[in-house]
Amino acid sequence: MQNSILMLFLVLAALSALVFTFVFISSKKAGMSVQGLSNPLRKRFWFLLILFVVLGIFASVTIPRSPYFLFADENPSRVVHVAAMQFAFIMSEKAIDPKSPVGEASIELPANELVEFRVTSLDVNHGFAIYDQSNRLIAQTQAMPGYVNRLRWKFKEPGKYTILCLEFCGMAHQVMRSSFTVK
Amino acid sequence: MESIKLRKITSLWILIVLVLFIVNIVLGILMRLNQGEIIHQSPITFYANMTTHGLTQIGIWFVAGMAAVNYLLQRYVKTSYSANVVAMVLTVIGILMLWASTYIGKFHAGWTFLYPLPLKIMWAKWATPMFLGSILVMGVGWLTWSVSMMTQLLKKYPLTRALAWQHFKKNPSTQTPPFILISMITLIGIIACLLGAVLLLAMYSAEYFSNGTFVNDALLMKNLTFFFGHTIANEMLYLGLAVIYELFPEVGGRPKWKTTWYVALAWNCTLVFILTAFFHHLYMDFVQPVGFQIVGQIASYMASLPAASVTIFSVLVAVYRTPIKWSLTNLLFFIGVAGWVIGGLGAVIDVTITNNFVLHNTLWVPAHFHTYNALGNVLFSLAFFHWFFNPIYQGHP
Ligand code: HEM
Numbered sequence A: 001m002q003n004s005i006l007m008l009f010l011v012l013a014a015l016s017a018l019v020f021t022f023v024f025i026s027s028k029k030a031g032m033s034v035q036g037l038s039n040p041l042r043k044r045f046w047f048l049l050i051l052f053v054v055l056g057i058f059a060s061v062t063i064p065r066s067p068y069f070l071f072a073d074e075n076p077s078r079v080v081h082v083a084a085m086q087f088a089f090i091m092s093e094k095a096i097d098p099k100s101p102v103g104e105a106s107i108e109l110p111a112n113e114l115v116e117f118r119v120t121s122l123d124v125n126h127g128f129a130i131y132d133q134s135n136r137l138i139a140q141t142q143a144m145p146g147y148v149n150r151l152r153w154k155f156k157e158p159g160k161y162t163i164l165c166l167e168f169c170g171m172a173h174q175v176m177r178s179s180f181t182v183k
Numbered sequence B: 001m002e003s004i005k006l007r008k009i010t011s012l013w014i015l016i017v018l019v020l021f022i023v024n025i026v027l028g029i030l031m032r033l034n035q036g037e038i039i040h041q042s043p044i045t046f047y048a049n050m051t052t053h054g055l056t057q058i059g060i061w062f063v064a065g066m067a068a069v070n071y072l073l074q075r076y077v078k079t080s081y082s083a084n085v086v087a088m089v090l091t092v093i094g095i096l097m098l099w100a101s102t103y104i105g106k107f108h109a110g111w112t113f114l115y116p117l118p119l120k121i122m123w124a125k126w127a128t129p130m131f132l133g134s135i136l137v138m139g140v141g142w143l144t145w146s147v148s149m150m151t152q153l154l155k156k157y158p159l160t161r162a163l164a165w166q167h168f169k170k171n172p173s174t175q176t177p178p179f180i181l182i183s184m185i186t187l188i189g190i191i192a193c194l195l196g197a198v199l200l201l202a203m204y205s206a207e208y209f210s211n212g213t214f215v216n217d218a219l220l221m222k223n224l225t226f227f228f229g230h231t232i233a234n235e236m237l238y239l240g241l242a243v244i245y246e247l248f249p250e251v252g253g254r255p256k257w258k259t260t261w262y263v264a265l266a267w268n269c270t271l272v273f274i275l276t277a278f279f280h281h282l283y284m285d286f287v288q289p290v291g292f293q294i295v296g297q298i299a300s301y302m303a304s305l306p307a308a309s310v311t312i313f314s315v316l317v318a319v320y321r322t323p324i325k326w327s328l329t330n331l332l333f334f335i336g337v338a339g340w341v342i343g344g345l346g347a348v349i350d351v352t353i354t355n356n357f358v359l360h361n362t363l364w365v366p367a368h369f370h371t372y373n374a375l376g377n378v379l380f381s382l383a384f385f386h387w388f389f390n391p392i393y394q395g396h397p
């Protein structure tokens, strides 16, 4: 995912840089006479229409795949409760009592089955971002005090997954991490 | 007389911005060195630097845009010198309060100071009110400045004319200069987001002084925070665009740009999209109503349409196969537009919710906004500074 996003960006950025360079050179070469662009209003209209259609397609293809709708019509076979706090994650398959929060020492999840993470925070806002074995971010949600965000995911590959906090939450934010295994 | 005073205060603004910019670059480089493990700062020092750097950068490039728009606005309407002075005094006091909070008090909640982090005291107790106070002081100064500019503008151009609505009819009887239109649209957005900041600070103080009897709603506070933070960071770029519409044709020795129906339409649409795009900062808060999430993606997409098809297209058309007197001023404007486009592409990619799922709060985000700020917005302001101090262009306004 990240690689194709980066490629898309690099191609578009290079194209834009080319257009600007080309237009700049055309001005340098123009000499004394204004040749300009013929029929600019029509070209402007076409440019707008193409952009509108491209973005329209992007929106209609991507919006239905937003994480809010992921696996919405299935029932999760496992539920993991997550309570984030400065600067650790507490995770448990049982509901966590905010007054005396205790988690399980290790969490093991099945591969290819639907897992639901119910993520909240006991103090400030945190992030809950899942990284696979090659340290690639695959899914995330926020941990917000007073709210529970439900993140549904199916892990395809067994192995160790790392959790990092992705919302600045204070002086030890950078070491706030945890992990679980998928079997 | 008036214009000499305005020149002096604008020069002073430029001086303040450039000095603080250098300080900020040093802070930025220190952060990068620390991330690259070439130097080793304590996390608190790092985050205090980050907070100072972020808020000061937003502040200085915002006031740089405001000072430029104020200076050029004087060509059309009489602007208030005292409002300009009030803004400057309060900005300087605000920055000093910010530094006191981050460097003496060790406050380090980031420039987004996401609720409730500022209230979880991990620094000197007084540093939280000092930091929030610094935002209040700057916000009041900027609100005074923008409201004063807007009222002066409205005295000469009634609202519908300032918004160029007469251009939607065939053969409009009067022209609204593009500079007036864009300034008006931008000032409305700025005033709206600064009022949002006032509300945000009021909710903070209600909790702060209630001794635990009143607790805010974290989701509401996050919406308010980004309504303010996203919008102000976005509007400062639009201040730069107003300056481009005014100066780009002029310094190139080309006829002034005119408002047409599509320019008027584009900017009026921009106002709507710019005030609703901030929802994209809450994509990963799944409890936010899904309608807002979708509005966030669509408004952010739509905001790029008038920008691309009107402003960027116009800049390209103005240059394409057209002899232009190139100088550092319009070259900086031109490169700035290119940087803005490239940073904007990064933004449109990230604003797609499915992409944001793997990009939210990663390095992609600072990468995109540093591109359009450092290679876009900053260049627009530097172009204005160069124009302002260039003897060839003396005598303006
Ligand atoms: C000119 C050289 C600059 C350098 C070397 C630099 C460097 C940095 C670095 C290293 C960070 C921390 C990023 C992270 O790891 O999350 C940062 C954050 C930031 N920068 Fe810059 N920056 C520069 C210019 C700018 C400009 C021109 C602006 C805006 C006009 C800007 C606005 C910000 C903001 C808003 C943040 C976020 C602070 C926060 O999270 O609280 N920077 N910068």
Ligand SMILES: [Cu+2]
Binding pocket: A085, A086, A087, A125, A126, A127, A165, A166, A167, A168, A169, A173, A176
């Ligand atoms: Cu955290």
